[in-house]
Amino acid sequence: MALEVTHDVQIQKDDEGRARQLSHPLRPFTFSESGLEGIPSPRALADQYLQQIQSLINLPATATGNLSFSLESVPSDAGMDLRFKEEKKTSDSAAVTYAQARFGIPVWNAGLTVRMRTQPLEVTGAANAVHYDLELPEPSRNAAYLPEKIDGRNLPDLFPPGVIRDASINKRRLWIYKFDPDERIDHEVRAKPPSVAFEQGPPTLPLFPLPPSIKPAQHYVVTEVLFTMALPNWGKLNWRTFVEVETGAVLYVRVCRQWQCVSLRPGDLAWRRVFRACDRRRAGRSARAGSPERRGPRSAAGFDEAERTMGRSGRHTAARRCRPDRRGAVRFQVLRQNRPLRRGQRLPSLR
Numbered sequence: 001m002a003l004e005v006t007h008d009v010q011i012q013k014d015d016e017g018r019a020r021q022l023s024h025p026l027r028p029f030t031f032s033e034s035g036l037e038g039i040p041s042p043r044a045l046a047d048q049y050l051q052q053i054q055s056l057i058n059l060p061a062t063a064t065g066n067l068s069f070s071l072e073s074v075p076s077d078a079g080m081d082l083r084f085k086e087e088k089k090t091s092d093s094a095a096v097t098y099a100q101a102r103f104g105i106p107v108w109n110a111g112l113t114v115r116m117r118t119q120p121l122e123v124t125g126a127a128n129a130v131h132y133d134l135e136l137p138e139p140s141r142n143a144a145y146l147p148e149k150i151d152g153r154n155l156p157d158l159f160p161p162g163v164i165r166d167a168s169i170n171k172r173r174l175w176i177y178k179f180d181p182d183e184r185i186d187h188e189v190r191a192k193p194p195s196v197a198f199e200q201g202p203p204t205l206p207l208f209p210l211p212p213s214i215k216p217a218q219h220y221v222v223t224e225v226l227f228t229m230a231l232p233n234w235g236k237l238n239w240r241t242f243v244e245v246e247t248g249a250v251l252y253v254r255v256c257r258q259w260q261c262v263s264l265r266p267g268d269l270a271w272r273r274v275f276r277a278c279d280r281r282r283a284g285r286s287a288r289a290g291s292p293e294r295r296g297p298r299s300a301a302g303f304d305e306a307e308r309t310m311g312r313s314g315r316h317t318a319a320r321r322c323r324p325d326r327r328g329a330v331r332f333q334v335l336r337q338n339r340p341l342r343r344g345q346r347l348p349s350l351r
Contacts (some may be wrong), residue, residue, distance in 0.1 A: 003029065003052040007136050011056075019057045020128050022063050023091070042122045043087055044094035046114040049123045050082070057112075057128050061195060072104030072172065075221070080134055082112060100130050103138055107131055107176045118239075139221040143245040147172035147223050150243065158250055160206050160242055167229040170238070177222045177242050179214060186254055189222050198253060205239070207250050214251070220244050222251060230306035290338065
């Protein structure tokens with residue numbers, strides 16, 4: 001039985017008419033409607049909900065047949081399906097996420113998330129990020145750039161000579177990636193107009209030209225390689241790159257960091273403390289200002305000194321001044337770095 005679409009069920013569709021967002025807090029899908037018995041659980045309710053909306057979001061009949069299967073590290077003969085990825089809970093809500101997979105391999109940034117309330121347990125909507133144009137051949141069992149075949153000896157061969165030096169590989173795994181030429185390198189490292197040319201972007205790595213067989217908007221099986229390598233004036237950085245398993249073409253490269261632009265004025269609380277120790281457990285959390293009692297830079301000159309001296313141990317943030325905005329506030333670009341600092345250690349300027 002499919003979910004009944006009424007005026008209480010809001011559906012947002014993409015340009016091709018596929019449902020991408022479902023929202024129905026006034027018409028929730030309850031545990032009693034699911035026909036399940038026993039102790040209610042978000043995972044079991046989400047599985048049943050997917051069965052209800054499968055036709056509504058144009059999923060094939062086989063897409064929900066392997067929800068309990070694990071994602072695989074080697075290609076299999078499985079078709080396109082959804083597989084359980086994670087379940088997150090707060091005090092009064094929960095979200096169950098399913099990864100989209102082909103050959104048992106997850107698709108990068110693709111899948112479906114079911115949202116629900118927990119008191120009582122009932123589904124209130126879903127977000128659909130499934131790739132409907134997922135067509136690609138199964139990779140060869142003897143592909144030259146499968147995860148187990150990439151190591152510290154041949155990683156430098158994937159980049160121009162001299163780019164990779166003293167790199168240590170941390171992790172490798174398979175993904176299916178939809179290639180976008182505009183996302184091959186970070187947008188912030190590209191050429192900028194003269195008015196903002198002095199704003200330095202994050203570091204990147206030069207790449208070889210792509211072979212003719214790589215086409216935009218096509219899906220490819222890639223090996224994700226996470227490695228650590230130092231750059232001059234930056235120190236050790238963590239990198240992510242996607243390597244196409246058949247040709248060895250690098251389709252994506254990023255430094256694993258977080259940038260954030262903030263507007264500060266003299267006297268603001270954020271101006272008084274623009275850097276602080278990062279939360280060790282959540283490296284992706286945004287840089288936040290501290291308390292007004294702590295001493296911090298009160299002028300641009302004071303900030304120049306503050307950005308060079310990180311007076312805290314552990315993970316940290318550093319920042320550098322960018323152009324003023326129209327109201328005269330000085331904008332700072334904050335860089336989160338993920339290596340520990342000794343107390344009082346001085347860093348080279350980030351400009």
